[in-house]
Amino acid sequence: MAGHESSYTPTNAFTKWLDSRLPIIRFAQDHAMGFPTPKNLNYWWVFGAVLAICLAIQIITGVILAMHYEASVDGAFASVERIMRDVPYGWLLRYIHANGASMFFLAVYI
Known part of the structure; x- marks a missing residue:
């Protein structure tokens, strides 16, 4: 996406290989897990x-x-x-x- 840098970095060889071919983990990290949430969310x-x-x-x-x-x-x-x-x-x-x-x-x- 234009103007958006991902903060996800693959850690092992398999996730690097998967991220280079199908960046589904990067997509999930950027769009589902990487949201800022308030501290009082319980x-x-x-x-x-x-x-x-x-x-x-x-x-x-x-x-x-x-x-x-x-x-x-x-x-x-x-x-x-x-x-x-x-x-x-x-x-x-x-x-x-x-x-x-x-x-x-x-x-x-x-």
């Missing part, structure tokens, strides 16, 4: 970010599932079956929503 911030991601996933998948769900005694099971079979990636949305609820509970509990 586990509370991390769990807050995890909870925010879980909440966003729950809201998005919940709204999509609610658009296809029929809330009646006669049609509830049929609508869930229709979500699982006929809605594109409906099975994935349903399982993401279920596992997201478990992950949200786990993150709150911890």
